[in-house]
Amino acid sequence: MPFSKKQKSIFGFLAGLVLMVAIAGAGYIVTDQAFTITYMQDGYKRTEEELAAIVCIVNTTNFSKRQIEKCVRQHPFFEYVDFSGDTVVLQRYELIFRNNRLFKIVPM
Secondary structure (H helix, E strand, O other): OOOOHHHHHHHHHHHHHHHHHHHHHHHHHHHHHHHHHHHHHHHHHHHHHHHHHHHHHHHHOOOEHHHHHHHHOOOHHHOOOOOOOOEEEOOOEEEEEEOOEEEEEEEO
């Protein structure tokens, strides 16, 4: 028994609807992955900069606050870090000073 014209149009509408939902879902997944990868790359870049600053502190300073500030400010992510207090907050680490000397580096 052949399908009627009404049944064909209902079938065509449902097939189009399913196809549209599938394409929208695939588009959402691709867009979500693109944003996730972008933010991950930004996070990795910040971590690399922070580790470079810490390596600079350990390798090239005598752990005085003034030298550490000069070393840390060389990295673009840390140009505006506040060095006025005894605790300096980077991204994932805190530099704790006592008597203007580095006391310890603490992960946050």
